[in-house]
Amino acid sequence: MNFYGSMEAAWQRAGSLLCVGLDPDPSRLPAHLAARPDAVFAFCRAIVDATAPFACAFKPQIAYFAAARAEEQLETLIAHIHREHPGKPVILDAKRGDIGATAEQYAREAFERYRADAVTVNPYMGFDSIEPWLAWRDRGVFLLCRTSNPGGSDLQSLDVGGERLFERVARLAAGPWNGSGQLGLVVGATFPEELARVRAIVGPMPLLVPGIGAQGGDIEATVRAGGPRMIVNSSRAILYAGAGEDFAEAAAAAAQATREALREALARP
Amino acid sequence: MNFYGSMEAAWQRAGSLLCVGLDPDPSRLPAHLAARPDAVFAFCRAIVDATAPFACAFKPQIAYFAAARAEEQLETLIAHIHREHPGKPVILDAKRGDIGATAEQYAREAFERYRADAVTVNPYMGFDSIEPWLAWRDRGVFLLCRTSNPGGSDLQSLDVGGERLFERVARLAAGPWNGSGQLGLVVGATFPEELARVRAIVGPMPLLVPGIGAQGGDIEATVRAGGPRMIVNSSRAILYAGAGEDFAEAAAAAAQATREALREALARP
Numbered sequence: 001m002n003f004y005g006s007m008e009a010a011w012q013r014a015g016s017l018l019c020v021g022l023d024p025d026p027s028r029l030p031a032h033l034a035a036r037p038d039a040v041f042a043f044c045r046a047i048v049d050a051t052a053p054f055a056c057a058f059k060p061q062i063a064y065f066a067a068a069r070a071e072e073q074l075e076t077l078i079a080h081i082h083r084e085h086p087g088k089p090v091i092l093d094a095k096r097g098d099i100g101a102t103a104e105q106y107a108r109e110a111f112e113r114y115r116a117d118a119v120t121v122n123p124y125m126g127f128d129s130i131e132p133w134l135a136w137r138d139r140g141v142f143l144l145c146r147t148s149n150p151g152g153s154d155l156q157s158l159d160v161g162g163e164r165l166f167e168r169v170a171r172l173a174a175g176p177w178n179g180s181g182q183l184g185l186v187v188g189a190t191f192p193e194e195l196a197r198v199r200a201i202v203g204p205m206p207l208l209v210p211g212i213g214a215q216g217g218d219i220e221a222t223v224r225a226g227g228p229r230m231i232v233n234s235s236r237a238i239l240y241a242g243a244g245e246d247f248a249e250a251a252a253a254a255a256q257a258t259r260e261a262l263r264e265a266l267a268r269p
Numbered sequence: 270m271n272f273y274g275s276m277e278a279a280w281q282r283a284g285s286l287l288c289v290g291l292d293p294d295p296s297r298l299p300a301h302l303a304a305r306p307d308a309v310f311a312f313c314r315a316i317v318d319a320t321a322p323f324a325c326a327f328k329p330q331i332a333y334f335a336a337a338r339a340e341e342q343l344e345t346l347i348a349h350i351h352r353e354h355p356g357k358p359v360i361l362d363a364k365r366g367d368i369g370a371t372a373e374q375y376a377r378e379a380f381e382r383y384r385a386d387a388v389t390v391n392p393y394m395g396f397d398s399i400e401p402w403l404a405w406r407d408r409g410v411f412l413l414c415r416t417s418n419p420g421g422s423d424l425q426s427l428d429v430g431g432e433r434l435f436e437r438v439a440r441l442a443a444g445p446w447n448g449s450g451q452l453g454l455v456v457g458a459t460f461p462e463e464l465a466r467v468r469a470i471v472g473p474m475p476l477l478v479p480g481i482g483a484q485g486g487d488i489e490a491t492v493r494a495g496g497p498r499m500i501v502n503s504s505r506a507i508l509y510a511g512a513g514e515d516f517a518e519a520a521a522a523a524a525q526a527t528r529e530a531l532r533e534a535l536a537r538p
Contacts, residue, residue, distance in 0.1 A: 023371070063367060063374035069382060071340055097391055098332060098364050099418040102292070105332035113338065122366055124393040124413060126420025144393060149368040151395030158429040158437065165434070168427065 003118055003140030003182055006089055007057075007206050007231070013087055014056040016259045017228070017266070020251075021093070021210070021235025022047065022060040022077070026068055028240050030247045040065065041073035043247075045080055047239060050248035051255040052085045057231050059091045059208075078114050089117040091208065091231070095144060097122030103132040111136045118142060120186055120208070123169050127177050134180050140206070141183055145169045145198060148188025148211030166194065167201060174202040184208055189217025189232065196225035204229050213237030213258070223265035234258055272387055272409030272451055275358055276326075276475050276500070282356055283325040285528045286497070286535075289520075290362070290479070290504030291316065291329040291346070295337055297509050299516045309334065310342035312516075314349055316508060319517035320524035321354045326500050328360040328477075347383050358386035360477065360500070364413060366391030372401040380405045387411060389455055389477070392438050396446050403449050409475070410452055414438045414467060417457025417480030435463065436470060443471040453477055458486025458501065465494035473498050482506030482527070492534035503527055 001009070011017065024040045033039045048058060058081055065074040078090050092114055096106040110119040118140030121130060133141045146156055146166040156166040163171070166187075173183045187198045189211035198207065206229055211217035213234040222232065238258070242250025270278070280286065293309045302308045317327060327350055334343040347359050361383055365375040379388040387409030390399060402410045415425055415435040425435040432440070435456075442452045456467045458480035467476065475498055480486035482503040491501065507527070511519025 025370070025374075061367075061371055061374075063365075063371045063378065066340075067374040067377040067382065069340070071335075071338070095367050095391070096332075096364070097366070098330075099416065101294070102330055102332045105294075105330075105336040108336040109332065113336065122364070122391045122393050124391050124424055125416050125418060126423030126425070128418050128420030129416075147368065147394050147398075149394060149397050151397030154395030154441070155393055155434065155438070156395070158434065160427040160429055160434070165424065165427065165429070169424070172423070 002138055003089070004206065006117060007140070010056045010087055010089055011228075014054075015263070016054055016056045017230050017232045017262045018055050018255060018259045019057040019059050019091065019208070019231045019233040020047065020051045020055045020238055020255060021233045022058060023235045023239065024064050024068075028243075030243060030245065032245055038073055040068055040070040041077050044077050046248040047251050048077070048081055048085065050252040051238060052088060054252070054255040054259040055088060057089045057091055059093050059233055059235075061093045061235070075114060078116065082115065089140075090115075091118045091120070091140075091142065092116035093120045095120050095122050097125050097129055099125065099129055100132055103129055107133045107136060111139050118184070120144065123173075127172070130177060134182050137180065137182070139182065142186050142208045143169060143173050143183060145173070145185040146187045146191060146194045148190045148215055148217065152188065167197060170198045170201040174205055186210065187226070189222040190215060192218070192221040192225040195222065199226050206231060209233060210235075219258070219261045220265045220268075223262060228266055232262060271407055272358070273475065275386060276409070279325045279356055279358055280497075283323075284532070285323055285325045286499050286501045286531045287324050287524060287528045288326040288328050288360065288477070288500045288502040289316065289320045289324045289507055289524060290502045291327060292504045292508065293333050293337075299512060299514065301514055307342055309337055309339040310346050313346050315517040316520050317346070317350055317354065319521040320507060321357060323521070323524040323528040324357060326358045326360055328362050328502055328504075330362045330504070344383060347385065351384065358409075359384070360387045360389070360409075360411065361385035362389050364389050364391050366394050366398055368394065368398055369401055372398055376402045376405060380408050387453070389413065392442075396441070399446060403451050406449065406451070408451065411455050411477045412438060412442050412452060414442070414454040415456045415460060415463045417459045417484055417486065421457065436466060439467045439470040443474055455479065456495070458491040459484060461487070461490040461494040464491065468495050475500060478502060479504075488527070488530045489534045489537075492531060497535055501531060
């Protein structure tokens with residue numbers, strides 16, 4: 001099955017647009033776990049197992065694992081998700097981007113070593129930096145389009161001849177760059193009008209939407225702008241919903257509440 | 270000393286603009302090393318020790334180490350360079366780019382874990398994605414500006430209102446974004462006219478210039494366009510100059526020849 005098919009099945013099965021982002025900040029791990037040598041894995045595994053009923057996908061952010069020398073824990077975590085929660089795609093948030101021969105190595109890192117189902121990639125270097133990822137036909141590639149940070153506007157909102165740079169990226173990603181049907185886009189929830197604009201350009205393409213929760217994006221406005229084919233990510237608001245020994249239960253409650261809020265927003269006429 | 274100062278001293282001491290890129294492709298390691306568990310480190314260390322007399326800096330490409338599960342070998346390699354070849358800056362080619370909290374983790378990965386002197390960063394997400402790197406005041410940050418691959422033109426050459434996107438990046442990097450004086454730019458050698466244009470915009474800022482050697486960039490045209498304040502990278506043409514047990518001698522000869530060609534081009538009126 002290709003990634004669009006896997007994502008379709010995951011949305012259906014989970015009845016949820018929520019993606020749980022796994023950003024294990026070492027300074028915010030619960031005290032009773034922090035001293036364990038596998039603290040990062042233990043924390044993320046507990047979050048995954050508690051929130052899986054409410055999530056359509058998981059998104060580990062590789063920077064947190066790399067800064068903590070926890071690459072092996074990331075491998076173990078993704079293997080755990082595949083084994084215990086089959087049918088929940090793992091999107092490795094790595095925002096890589098490099099030329100051909102090097103992009104091949106990054107693709108091997110994400111798809112072979114970590115066995116991710118999809119990855120985030122930066123489009124600044126153009127299509128020949130994206131192509132090597134597409135050789136993995138059953139995997140997905142989410143290109144950064146309109147990111148959720150305020151500074152995202154610095155370049156992405158520049159007018160490139162009647163449209164903004166992020167609109168051009170959306171048009172390329174939905175058209176000439178997507179011959180193999182593996183691309184999605186990253187569009188922040190913090191700018192609902194721009195999310196709506198991207199949706200209008202790309203049609204039913206899956207959108208990975210960070211920025212709700214801690215970053216302040218509004219669920220109702222996000223769903224109105226982006227429709228049902230979204231993977232709506234929340235990281236900190238779920239991971240750190242509780243800080244004590246009951247952190248996993250608190251995370252599950254936060255995930256469930258977010259799923260419900262997304263469902264209600266979708267059901268509203 | 271800040272990174273500009275370190276780079277200035279490195280250029281002077283080495284009498285060379287050459288940076289040796291460390292892209293250890295597992296399929297191209299010499300046969301007598303390939304079976305060693307530390308093959309990646311052993312290969313790179315031999316290249317470093319043989320080419321150091323001709324180089325002003327080293328640039329490990331992290332993708333090759335990550336795909337090979339060789340993060341520890343990369344740590345050991347950079348520690349080796351700092352210990353055995355002090356005063357040769359290590360530029361970690363990682364092309365990271367993410368929002369604030371995550372960028373902090375990437376900066377810890379590059380600067381704290383790997384002890385790199387400088388790093389390459391993708392500017393697509395704007396200044397607030399660059400700022401966290403600048404908290405490390407003695408380190409340098411090379412922003413992708415005009416990359417050496419053909420597809421680099423897809424976005425970088427778009428007209429953003431009287432100038433191209435890469436020119437805008439250059440103008441931002443030389444002006445409002447560079448309050449702390451830590452930024453450099455990555456500009457490919459494969460487009461000498463565009464390199465000259467960037468040089469005209471940014472003045473004496475250090476430019477990291479990949480694309481000579483295997484990628485076909487012309488040394489003479491590069492030096493004419495970019496002047497002396499360049500870190501001119503060559504990877505494959507040096508690393509794989511020989512394939513046998515004498516690979517390090519072959520790499521040294523290739524590095525020396527490249528240094529001489531750069532010197533001669535600089536001396537030409």
